[in-house]
Amino acid sequence: AQTVTQSQPEMSVQEAETVTLSCTYDTSENNYYLFWYKQPPSRQMILVIRQEAYKQQNATENRFSVNFQKAAKSFSLKISDSQLGDTAMYFCAFMTDTGFQKLVFGTGTRLLVSP
Amino acid sequence: DAGVTQSPTHLIKTRGQQVTLRCSPKSGHDTVSWYQQALGQGPQFIFQYYEEEERQRGNFPDRFSGHQFPNYSSELNVNALLLGDSALYLCASSSSDRYSMGETQYFGPGTRLLVL
Numbered sequence: 001a002q003t004v005t006q007s008q009p010e011m012s013v014q015e016a017e018t019v020t021l022s023c024t025y026d027t028s029e030n031n032y033y034l035f036w037y038k039q040p041p042s043r044q045m046i047l048v049i050r051q052e053a054y055k056q057q058n059a060t061e062n063r064f065s066v067n068f069q070k071a072a073k074s075f076s077l078k079i080s081d082s083q084l085g086d087t088a089m090y091f092c093a094f095m096t097d098t099g100f101q102k103l104v105f106g107t108g109t110r111l112l113v114s115p
Numbered sequence: 116d117a118g119v120t121q122s123p124t125h126l127i128k129t130r131g132q133q134v135t136l137r138c139s140p141k142s143g144h145d146t147v148s149w150y151q152q153a154l155g156q157g158p159q160f161i162f163q164y165y166e167e168e169e170r171q172r173g174n175f176p177d178r179f180s181g182h183q184f185p186n187y188s189s190e191l192n193v194n195a196l197l198l199g200d201s202a203l204y205l206c207a208s209s210s211s212d213r214y215s216m217g218e219t220q221y222f223g224p225g226t227r228l229l230v231l
Contacts, residue, residue, distance in 0.1 A: 042224070045222035091157050100171040102148070102171055102173070
């Protein structure tokens, strides 16, 4: 069974700075999908970024980018120019490529962006 | 274009009661997945519905059941509620295509269930 580990329960950063959230996972599959979701206090889980394992190029979405290291089974999220609205829980998630679209989540990292 | 909607937003029940939660998927989506998120934890997969059938199930007892309607909306039913069932229940929708894997799941705002 796949597992996802987020080793940083809490992180804090000042506005305009850069922060990196860590995520590692365990799988025996060669192809799969990885996601970062953001859950603000409003509870709505929002997709931040996704990465296909067969793509070597790291995904980027505006201020958000990932560092995908397939051999190390590592998938970190970098947030540049942090904004107050980035304050939220961030969840790393894994999805297999074997047909069923089930997400396996980590335990989350609480990010606090301060002025 | 409406996103994923869930009702109700909050619910309070007592032990032993039964509860039904509802979800309407994002327009164009045909697959609904349900997740349970306990306080301070990541979401845990309950089950997934496609073409009105349960396609996959997580490690949850039979007290948890569901249904999908022809319009792709879905219900989650929990019988004989326990205190431990208190959680945020999230619904996610996606599009299933046998030629396309790894479709992104879009989440609703969730239903907060409190069992007393």
